[in-house]
Amino acid sequence: MKAAVVTARGGVPEYRDVPDPHPAEGQAVLRVEAVAVENVDRAIVDGTHYTAAAFQAALPAVPCFDGVGRTPDGTLVGFGGLQPPHGALAEYVVVPDRQWAPIPEGIEAPTAAVLATAITGMCMKTAAGLQPGETVLVQGATGVAGRLAVQIARLLGAGRVVGTGRDTTALASLADLGVDAVIDTTAPDDDLVRSYRDTAGEGYDVIVDFLWGRPTELLCRALTPESFALPKPTRLVQVGEAAGEAFELPARALRTSGLEIYGAARNLMTGMADAYAQVVEWVRSGELHVDVTTMPLSGIAEAWQRTDLRGSRLVIVPD
Secondary structure (H helix, E strand, C coil): CEEEEECCCCCCCEEEECCCCCCCCCEEEEEEEEEEECHHHHHHHHCCCCCCHHHHHCCCECCCCCEEEECCCCCEEEECCCCCCCCCCECEEEEEHHHEEECCCCCCHHHHCCHHHHHHHCHHHHCCCCCCCCEEEEECCCCHHHHHHHHHHHHCCCCEEEEEECCHHHHHHHHHHCCCEEEECCCCHHHHHHHHHHHCCCCCCEEEECCCHHHHHHHHHHHCCCCCCCCCCEEEEECCCCCCCCCCCCHHHHHCCCEEEEECCCCHHHHHHHHHHHHHHHHHHCCCCCCEEEEEHHHHHHHHCCCCCCCCEEEEECC
């Protein structure tokens, strides 16, 4: 069969022949229908993600570890549980029986492949307990996950939504998704701190943070009062690190700002089923728009190197 194979750290996947998969007991062979290529997949190939060691040790290997496929009886399912060197960017995959589940009717395979990204946006409710009428700040609102989070904030009843990003054209387009105000994170430090403060209104209740690094360091500075105060809580959910994996967090930023920091996985074990059902309902009804760009597996080298998608998720489909 054909697959996308990475032969060296940071390499571009190559479309080539690999051995056909042979299932053992308790496994099934699925025909792959759609695989979303996400930032984490690129980071694993580059060796920069904290989980990248197993992939790098298994080279040559096939990237991406979940996707959408069909069982031998034609059922469309979402699958996961693949381990290097075996990945999802192939014509067929072998998957343990408990690592796949049917895709709800009415959801096409390319869209289904991106549902996990949409569910990530639900962390504003599962992790931070967003309530109707509250103000949401989406750090990194111009990317795929950020644009979905903006829509989800509105669908969950946010009273006000603020989005940040560094692409002025993409920032301007966020008004169509329901953003009330935008912040350009390319501004000089003092100007960016001032923008966070000026745009906060009565304060940010929930922050969904896909950036970390410099923008979030300056955000924390903006949230810290300049005199003794007891502000209302600001619940920040850490999701991604597109702008950096670390920054300096002064003690006062937590002691006097009301800032509370949670990981995106907080309460996910108990909230996943409801979050998934809600996202599916919104996608089916057309209330939540998932923007995808599909390319064939044979074009993986070109697809992997694309930089022009601007808020659309790359999804690899069969030839």
